[in-house]
Amino acid sequence: MAAAAVPLRTSRRLCRVLLFLSQFYILSGGGSLNLEQSQPLAQSIKDPGPTRTFTVVPRAAESTDIPPYVMKCPSNGLCSRLPADCVECKTNFSCVYGKPVTFDCTVKPSVTCVDQDFKSQKNFIINMTCRFCWQLPETDYECSNSTSCMTVSCPRQRYTANCTVRDHIHCLGNRTFPKMLYCNWTGGYKWSTALALSITLGGFGADRFYLGQWREGLGKLFSFGGLGIWTLIDVLLIGVGYVGPADGSLYI
DSSP states (O other), rough: HHHHHHHHHHHHHHHHHHHHHHHHHHIIIIIIIHHHHHHHHHHHHHOOOSOHHHHHHHOOOOOOOOOOGGGGTTTEEGGGOOOOOGGEEOOOOOOOTTSSEEEEEOOOTOOOOOTSOOEEEEEEEEEEEEEEESSOOGGGGEEEESEEEEEEEOOOEEEEEEEEEOTOOOOOOOOOEEEEEEEEOOOOHHHHHHHHHHHHGGTTTTTHHHHTTHHHHHHHHHHHHHHHHHHHHHHHHHHHOOOTTTOBOOOO
16 A cells, blocks of 8 residues: 555656646746737737717707797687787888878788688788877876876976887887876875874874874874964865875875
């Protein structure tokens, strides 16, 4: 048994020596050729060559926005009754003021209307009075209000308002225009209440306190209505509307 184990150990050692020599041969000189041959392959793999760039151009989005004037235009209504913002008319500024006149009109894009026979129509004739928009009566346009001017003053104050013609009214020129108007606004004060307070409790300044004139109210309160003289004067002034609210507004 001991004699059989000796060749086995010898063969194992021989295998280890051969394995060591083969590794030393590869690392020292014999394997340099393989490494040099493998480098071009590695370089050819790493170098992808000239690159090409592609630019993707998105398609133009189709416009689906609805014009703002379409909201004012009734669908499939009579063309002659469309608001002025829904049509385009060939106006003639040489017409005679105040006289009836007819103009050729065309509906704007995205607007549908019909004639008297309920047939689709694009071109039609409209009848109106020859006058500019700023010459319309006050019932045909709306104006901005001012709460900073005095309505009770002498002379009566005016303010510059921005006016816009109503939708169903047709006229010549700009539909928005400035106009001088008299101060005409109210703060909620009642003339009847002020007059009743002046007659009953005017000696204590209740009418002046109600109108927001607290300085005059304190004067009447501590002077007992000016010994009655101030009270009588205020009754007359409030009765004729000369004395009004302190904020300059009108009575209700």
